[in-house]
Amino acid sequence: MxxxxxxxxxxxxxxxxVYLQLLKxxxxxxxxxxSTTVFADTLNLDPTQVRKDIAYTGMIGKPKVGYDVNELIDTIESYLNWNNLTDAFLAGTGNLGSAILGYDALKKYGINIVAAFDNDxxxxxxxxxxxxVLPIRxxxxxxxxxxxxxGILTVPAQAAQEVAAHMVDGGIIAIWNFAPVSLSVPKDIIVENAGFSTSLAVLSRKLTEKITHSNRSGEKIL
Amino acid sequence: MxxxxxxxxxxxxxxxxVYLQLLKxxxxxxxxxxSTTVFADTLNLDPTQVRKDIAYTGMIGKPKVGYDVNELIDTIESYLNWNNLTDAFLAGTGNLGSAILGYDALKKYGINIVAAFDNDxxxxxxxxxxxxVLPIRxxxxxxxxxxxxxGILTVPAQAAQEVAAHMVDGGIIAIWNFAPVSLSVPKDIIVENAGFSTSLAVLSRKLTEKITHSNRSGEKIL
Structure with missing residues (x-):
C-alpha cells in the first residue's frame, strides 16, 4: 500500500x-x-512536533491515549515503503561497500542488494x-x-560520477551516494547523499555552537 | 575562528x-x-535558496560576479569548524567501524580518531x-x-545504549551514532544519527512518491 x-x-x-526505533x-x-509525551520526553522533542510528524503518515492519535504501538509501526513502515523489498545494485566493494553488504538490517529498511560491482x-x-561481485562494465x-x-554508490570519489552515469543509463532512478562528491545527474534522478560529510556538518556545527555558547556563559567545558 | x-x-x-564539494x-x-546560478543548475536547487544557505556562513556574494571560490571554501570550512581537528573516540570495530577508521577523508571533516574501543x-x-584498539571498560x-x-558509536544495536552511557560519563558531549537505536541521553548531549535508517527513509519515500506519481500520470517506469 x-x-x-x-x-x-x-x-x-x-x-x-527514530520514532520507529522507539516503537519497536x-x-x-x-x-x-x-503517547506523544513519551516520544517527546524520550527523544527531546516538542510534543506538537511529534504529533505533526506522525500525521504525515495519515495516523492520528486518540486523545488521552495516544497511538496503538503495533498499528503505528505498520503505518510508518508502510509510509516509508519498508514493508516491500526493493532490489538494489551496489557498486564499490571496499571497506564501506563490504560493511553495507554485511549490514543485515538493510532488508528491514526495504533494500535487497541483489548484486555488487567492482573493477578489481x-x-x-x-x-x-x-x-x-561482477565487473562494473x-x-x-x-x-x-x-x-x-x-543504486548504492560506494566507489572512490574519482570514480563516482562515471559509475553514477552507468547507473542512470541502466534505468536506476534513485542513487544512495556514499562518495564525497556532488553527482551531476538528470533532474529527475533522486540522489540521497549518505556520505559522512553531511552528517559531520551537523555534528561539528552543533558542537561548535555548544562550546561557544558554554564559553560565553562562563561554563567551563573544554 | x-x-x-x-x-x-x-x-x-x-x-x-555539498556546496563545498562543488567548490573544491x-x-x-x-x-x-x-555564481549562485552555477550552484543551482549543477545541484538542482533554487538560486535564492543557495544564496540564503550561504548567507548563514556570513558570506555575501557580489552582484553579477558571485563568490570567490577560495574565500567561500575557507568560510564554509571555518563555519563548520572543519579547519580545526577535534579528537574523537570510536567504539565498535566491526565492518562499519573499520571502514570509518580507514576513511581518510574524516580529517578533512575535522575529526581525528585517536583511539578505538572493542570488547573482542x-x-x-x-x-x-x-x-x-582498547577494551571498552x-x-x-x-x-x-x-x-x-x-564519540563515534559503531557497536551492535544491543550494546549501543550502554556504550553511549560510558561516553557521556567520560565527558563526551557529541555522539555520532551509527547504531540503529534511539539513544537515551541527557538533553544537553548532541546526538547525530548517522545510521542508514534516516538516509534510507528519505530515499525510499522519495522513490515511492516518484513511482506513484509516474504511474498516475500514465508514464511507465516499472
Missing amino acids: ISGLKPIPEPALRRLP SLQERNINEV PAKIETKIQGIE KLTNLAERMHIKV | ISGLKPIPEPALRRLP SLQERNINEV PAKIETKIQGIE KLTNLAERMHIKV
Missing part, C-alpha cells in the same frame, strides 16, 4: 525512523500504547557476504534487464 | 558540504569565481588502520583524561 502523496518536510521524514523497543517490552579483478566472481545492461531502480 | 551564532536550519546545514571541484579546475579480546591491543576514564568531546 502506498500512502498519500502530501509532501513531508525532510526533517520530519528523517525523524520517522516498546513493542519488545509488550507495551501496546504510546581479484574480487570479480567472488562473493562478499553471499552476494556475487556489466552494471548498465544488467540493471536494465533486471529493472533495478536503486 | 568561530562564526556567528545565528542558528541555521538543518536542511541548509546539510547542503553546505571548481578549485581543482582553477576556476576562481562562481582478539582485537584488543591490535591496531586497525594504525589506530590502537577503559573508555570512560580515558575520555575524561584526554578531554575527548566526540
Whole structure:
C-alpha cells in the first residue's frame, strides 16, 4: 500500500525512523500504547512536533491515549515503503561497500542488494557476504534487464560520477551516494547523499555552537 | 575562528558540504569565481535558496560576479569548524567501524580518531588502520583524561545504549551514532544519527512518491 502523496518536510521524514526505533523497543517490552509525551520526553522533542510528524503518515492519535504501538509501526513502515523489498545494485566493494553488504538490517529498511560491482579483478566472481561481485562494465545492461531502480554508490570519489552515469543509463532512478562528491545527474534522478560529510556538518556545527555558547556563559567545558 | 551564532536550519546545514564539494571541484579546475546560478543548475536547487544557505556562513556574494571560490571554501570550512581537528573516540570495530577508521577523508571533516574501543579480546591491543584498539571498560576514564568531546558509536544495536552511557560519563558531549537505536541521553548531549535508517527513509519515500506519481500520470517506469 502506498500512502498519500502530501509532501513531508525532510526533517520530519528523517525523524520517522527514530520514532520507529522507539516503537519497536516498546513493542519488545509488550507495551501496546504510546503517547506523544513519551516520544517527546524520550527523544527531546516538542510534543506538537511529534504529533505533526506522525500525521504525515495519515495516523492520528486518540486523545488521552495516544497511538496503538503495533498499528503505528505498520503505518510508518508502510509510509516509508519498508514493508516491500526493493532490489538494489551496489557498486564499490571496499571497506564501506563490504560493511553495507554485511549490514543485515538493510532488508528491514526495504533494500535487497541483489548484486555488487567492482573493477578489481581479484574480487570479480567472488562473493562478499553471499552476494556475487561482477565487473562494473556489466552494471548498465544488467540493471536494465533486471529493472533495478536503486543504486548504492560506494566507489572512490574519482570514480563516482562515471559509475553514477552507468547507473542512470541502466534505468536506476534513485542513487544512495556514499562518495564525497556532488553527482551531476538528470533532474529527475533522486540522489540521497549518505556520505559522512553531511552528517559531520551537523555534528561539528552543533558542537561548535555548544562550546561557544558554554564559553560565553562562563561554563567551563573544554 | 568561530562564526556567528545565528542558528541555521538543518536542511541548509546539510547542503553546505555539498556546496563545498562543488567548490573544491571548481578549485581543482582553477576556476576562481562562481555564481549562485552555477550552484543551482549543477545541484538542482533554487538560486535564492543557495544564496540564503550561504548567507548563514556570513558570506555575501557580489552582484553579477558571485563568490570567490577560495574565500567561500575557507568560510564554509571555518563555519563548520572543519579547519580545526577535534579528537574523537570510536567504539565498535566491526565492518562499519573499520571502514570509518580507514576513511581518510574524516580529517578533512575535522575529526581525528585517536583511539578505538572493542570488547573482542582478539582485537584488543591490535591496531586497525594504525589506530590502537582498547577494551571498552577503559573508555570512560580515558575520555575524561584526554578531554575527548566526540564519540563515534559503531557497536551492535544491543550494546549501543550502554556504550553511549560510558561516553557521556567520560565527558563526551557529541555522539555520532551509527547504531540503529534511539539513544537515551541527557538533553544537553548532541546526538547525530548517522545510521542508514534516516538516509534510507528519505530515499525510499522519495522513490515511492516518484513511482506513484509516474504511474498516475500514465508514464511507465516499472
